[in-house]
Amino acid sequence: MMTEVTLTIPRPMVQARAVNKTIRNGSHRVEILKSIDLSIPAGQFVAIMGASGSGKSTLLGLLAGLDTPSSGSIILDGEEISHLEEDALAQLRGRKIGFVFQSYQLIPTLTAEENVLLPMELSGNGDDPGRARELLDHVGLSERRHHYPVQLSGGEQQRVALARAFMVRPPILMADEPTGNLDTANGRHVLDLLLGLNRHEKTTLLLVTHDRELAANADRRVSLRDGEVVGDELQARDE
Amino acid sequence: MNKPLPWRTAAKIASRELRASPGKFLFVILAVAAGVGALSGVRGFSMAARSMLLRDARKLMAADVMMRLREAPSAGAQQALLDELSAKGIARTTITETISMSATAASPVPLMVTIKAVDPQVYPYYGAVTLAPPQTLAGALGADTVAASDDLMQRLKTGVGQTLRLGGKDFRIVAALVSEQDRLSGNPMTGARILMSRDALERTGLIGPGSRAQNRLLFRLPAAAGVEDVKNRLQKAFPGAQVIDYRETNPNLTRGLDSATVFLSLVSLIALIVGSLGVAMAMHSHLQQKMDTIAIMKSIGARSGQIMRIYLLQTVWLGLAGGVLGIALGAGVQRAFPVLIRRFFDQTPDITWSWTFVAQGLTAGLASTVLFTLPALLRVRHVRPVLVLRREMEETTSASGFGKRAKSMAATGVPLILGFGLIAVWIGNSWRIGGYFTGGLLVSLLALSAVAWLLLRGLRWFLRVSPWKLPSTLRHGIANLYRPGNQAQPVLVSLGVGVMFTLTVFLVQRSIVGDIVAKAPPGTPNVFFLDVRGEQVRDLIALVQKQAGVDGRMELAPSIAARLIAVNGTAVEKHPNEDVRRRFARPVPATWSDAKPAGAEVLRGAWWAAGSAGEEVAVAERLARQLAVEPGGFLDFTAGGRSIHARVASVFRTGPSAGARYELAFTPKALESIPAIWSGGVRVKAANVAALQRAAYERYPTVTVINMADMLEIVQGVVDQIALVIRFLSGFAILAGVVILASSVAGTRFRRIREVVILKTLGATRARVAGIFSVEFLILGTVAGVMGGLLGSAFASLLMKRLLDMYVRFDWIAVAVTVAASALIANGAGWLASFRILGQKPLEVLRGE
Incomplete structure (x- = not known):
């Protein structure tokens, strides 16, 4: 059930201007993204959709500064990031972006709590075990905070990743198929937690998914096909 | 917000990783231990052996x-x-x-x-x-x-x-x-x-x-x-x-000791290089596997410096652990050497625990571990966080331009070479040795990198244009070498450097030992006869040869006193060289010989034909240099009351035989009718010398017999011991080299797990996977062998010429054996390392992805 709505657009939190991404595969050049223009206001929940190979993960990577565009520019919270050095990008991510990946990406040698604390330690702001515990409690893992990733189920690992993503209170959260590796029940649980935390922390959320049901929860849906934006529509949240 | 990652956190992550897979790090520790063990063991033992040899040398004075x-x-x-x-x-x-x-x-x-x-x-x-x-x-x-x-x-x-x-x-x-x-x-x-x-x-x-x-x-x-x-x-x-x-x-002793000293420094340095190579390979492969973790950390805000801190800590710990183990190993080696060679040595070197060597071994081990890990550590900067999203993207886009790569190579290469240079100077205790080593390492790294680059591209081109349909195992094996993410280039470089230095040790030790043996051959005379008159020569030789314990032929050479008057027409008093003026103010001994005396080596010109009627003279190389004469020049002498105007027929190198010891040898014609006194020597078993002396005295009371057996025995003993020490140490260095070579191939094991699994998932049998790997390893081993063989021959020849003033001939056989051994070792090590992963269940790995 989608309804056209008009929103007062606050300042943009994430912007892509004429972004192209080309990679060389041997002697071939493959255009992964073509002239992407996108502006995401603060607090918006955007679902990026598309079939496999449409370029959605690449776009997310570029918006997060995980990779650099071949041309065009990315602006995060008013700061042009396309030409930033690797370390500056890392610092920026540490401050502004929380991540949730499809395959959890926890550090296998750290416990759940240590994984959650890591972004704060990396940002040089010491640690805040209280907040880490609060987040783990929020995702229902306070009892398992001393467990290593290998001792946790997929759903639990993803919940730890969620807690980690919110640890430094980032203004932006990026999630790449966060429920892709989970069964329906676990997926639903993780999604609820993600959306709950997002509401609670008032973050801008970019979610890559090919799951229409999941995307229905978003304020806006951006569709990609063959590296191009083929749809960009605001929608009322289906909650 | 530029605060670094607290050391505590870095240490926590570093130590957890170490604990997570102790087996993997054991190899790094062993590689460092092998290098440090060889370094401290070889140095400790060689110093003890050297002081033993020198103690013997002191006896002579x-x-x-x-x-x-x-x-x-x-x-x-x-x-x-x-x-x-x-x-x-x-x-x-x-x-x-x-x-x-x-x-x-x-x-x-x-x-x-x-x-x-x-x-x-x-x-x-x-x-x-x-x-x-x-x-x-x-x-x-x-x-x-x-x-x-x-x-x-x-x-x-x-x-x-x-x-x-x-x-x-x-x-x-x-x-x-x-x-x-x-x-x-x-x-x-x-x-x-x-x-x-x-x-x-x-x-x-x-x-x-x-x-x-x-x-x-x-x-x-x-x-x-x-x-x-x-x-x-x-x-x-x-x-x-x-x-x-x-x-x-004693000149033989001096030369032997000098060679031994240079050689021992060389072996120590090589031990260090091969050990460091093992560490470099192991750390490289370790960081390769940590790409995901590094990418995750980067994606959640870690800067390269922070991550490097973690791996630097790990490296230092591993270096220290390996260093400590190496010192223990070295102590074992020091103690094992004398036991191994007890049979040959009549005394054992005093092995003392030297804290200097311990400190030196630890420092050198740690410093070289960090230095050789530097390239791998600095690669952390190039790990793109996008890896967390797409591995393939990382692999295909990481190929950067030549300029960028050259810059990155310089960033890691320059500190590595400079740092290693300083260690080499320190260990070798000589700027010259350190310099040659650093130069050798630099040249070999560059040459091997270039060849590896060319080879990989050449193979790729070959597979593309090849008109033949190659068997699929061969095709896959070759393709494996240049597939993205393959470590062929670093393996080839480290294998090549290892082969090069191992061959260098072998060639140098063979030349040094050969030189020592040639300078003091087993039959060197130890009993000398002086004041023999011409008419006594034949009978005296017959008498001596009949005695018990005589080893080899007795040699006597005539000696006359000749006074040098002019060099190429210029009076000797006016010669520009003061040494010449002083030395030739008095008559000097000279000999005559129809044929070239045994052991003498003509360097320039030619020895005269037997029965030459001319007045000719052969001049020893050193004297010719002093006098500044060459074949074709003229020397004027007076001897036995008459003048001799002799043409210089040849310049020769003196030898150990009686006739070849003189610096001036004339044609018999030139010295005709000048009375000569004969002298010479023979090798006699020490126990029989007294009897020989008595027999000679009874028949020829005017002939002086000098027994030098006891002294020459010391010289011979020391020289033999030097040769032995060198042989043993080089054996050890070569063995260490082989182990490290094997491990540099084995270091690629972890990366192979994924490809084995994928191949097996797609239906490849274990034999087929092993066949594909064999092609890859054999190519790597053969190319590294050829390059290492050529570089090693060149490097050995340079060291011998510059440091020891000796010449090495290019040895095809040694190079061929090196190539074959390198190919077999690479293949054997590769097999050994892959054996376990061939049995890996695909699902375990795929699930772990």
């Missing part, structure tokens, strides 16, 4: 430093220096040697004897004087007693307990002088000898103004370290004196 003086030290600066040295704890004693006539009641015709007067309380500082019956020097030599050599007693028809007369005084013979180990450094070529105390010499009254006495001052230093300094100061204060130290008593 009975002192650390010796100064030969004609006049007594002047009261001024000379005496002041001697006093200063004494004050520093440097012991000094004087030996006086002179020639006199002696007679006994039974043989009233006086015989010329060499007298050696010593202070029996302190002489000799090193080695021993053997008397028969056995007794101490201090007990035997008083103011009216002497020890006399066997031949003297034979000639003077006297014996122990009887008296002889010297300088008008009677002396009782208390013992036969069996051997003096320092005789080579005295006046060796005179036969009958008397050893007495300085008090006794005083009594003879032979020492006075104008006497022919020669003094030798012997010095014993509290620590051998200051030898060079003491020697230089003495040389400066006593310009007319000859000052030598214990390393120079």
